[in-house]
Amino acid sequence: MKVARIYDFHDIRIEEMPLPEVGPREALVQAKACGVCSGDVTPWYIKRKAPIVLGHEPAGVIAAVGAEVDKFKVGDRVFVHHHAPCFNCRQCEKGNYVQCAVWKATKIIPGGIAEYFLVPETNLANDTLKLPDSISFEDGALTEPTACSVKSIKRSNLKPGDTILIIGLGIMGQMNVLLAKHYGAGKIIGADLVDYRCERAREFGADVVINPTREDLVERLSAETEGKLADVVIVGPGSAPVMDLGIRCAAKGGTVVFFMGTPPEETLTVKPFHLYFNEISLVSSYSCGPDDTREALDLIEKGVITAEKLVTHRYPLHETTAAFEKMAEAREVLKALVVFP
Ligand SMILES: [Zn+2]
Ligand SMILES: [Zn+2]
Incomplete structure (x- = not known):
């Protein structure tokens, strides 16, 4: 499969990678749309993380599931949160999901700007949401940023x-x-x-x-x-x-x-x-938790937030550099997505 790996701000390379192996409680998702986040184009942030496959705002279709997965099946359209909490620790009890050690440690593999990505057990069980039929993959890719906005309004x-x-x-x-x-x-x-x-x-x-x-x-x-x-x-x-x-x-x-x-x-x-x-x-207000992603998806279903209103630019995988540059320009652009056939 092809992935977009970022080495530095203007150095994003399309590379081949083997398909991740799917464990018994995991799933493989074929990416359909992934947002480029305003945070992803911040030079100091990239320097701390590179080289890395970025993309934490993905939506796609389940392409494979492990033998013990019963909540999802091949063909399900989903939003996957790149971080998911444990629901068991003190921080989770208080609703401070992003401060949960498990939340911080979880991630999708290798990232959302890849043809396929692996959804580990915790992410699949605790913050993967089926997309309602009425919303598109592009709408679904707005779930994570919308959830960040939901959280900030709550905290305000x-x-x-x-x-x-x-x-x-x-x-x-x-x-x-x-x-x-x-x-x-x-x-x-x-x-x-x-x-x-x-x-x-x-x-x-x-x-x-x-x-x-x-x-x-x-x-x-x-x-x-x-x-x-x-x-x-x-x-x-x-x-x-x-x-x-x-x-x-x-x-x-x-x-x-x-x-x-x-x-x-x-x-x-x-x-x-x-x-x-x-x-x-x-x-x-840092990032968002599973309560926020559910509320966000509900707002998208109601049409409060839609790709039609907010997505201004779309790029295929091999033009990921252009997508990042467009977002970084911060001029006549709202949301840029990388979209997949
Ligand atoms: Zn984001
Ligand atoms: Zn926790």
Whole structure:
């Protein structure tokens, strides 16, 4: 089978690999669509992981199952989560699935941007979902990113009628706009440096969009909210200066969600006085668990999130480099998928 292995940011090679052997409680999936994640195109992240077959947003068809598998059969259309928790440890009991040691250790083999991939026992048992007939493989490939958005909205403590500011309107920001609308946000305000993204956010339900290259974000937000600022701020970019900006945009009693990670050495200076007396909560939202993927698939089935709205570019496997470059450009693109015949 062919796989796309990334060695460095502009060095992705299509290589041959033997088909993985399927154990008694495992399954082999023939890939049909796999998203290129905004995180996958972050140079510092690639450098830590390379060489590796990336792709953790796959959907496909079960091509083989082990003798002891009874939940799935050959021909089932599925979304597979690349990480799955044990459901037995203290972190799992608390619902902190991504902090489960098993969650961190699990992965699909070799990765989602490959013609076939192996689904190990835990992933198959604990976070592989059958796709409803009404949704396409491209829709199915949006399950994982949608689930990350579901989790961030949950952690934001968004209440109906709240003003929400979404900083960064790439694919994840657009999903956050769509979900904020779905979950009953009052005023939805989006901010991005790229006009195309601002326009798309407006189509998806943002009431106000702000391009900080042209106007001061805090001033405009203040004008839009009678000086109250935003009850919820979701900071997309994994960058300390933007996180700091996000904190300055939060209303009294508000919550600031850090959606993406920063490089390990990055530091953020905060004023405890400001956080304390205004009771501003800082929360992070990293990846997603099996509760979130189920909710995400439900939202996709309802048509809240669809590939038709969000997938702007599609590439065959041998053009994976172009798919990564398009996502990394972060201009007139929302989601790029690698698609398989
Ligand atoms: Zn992702
Ligand atoms: Zn666990």
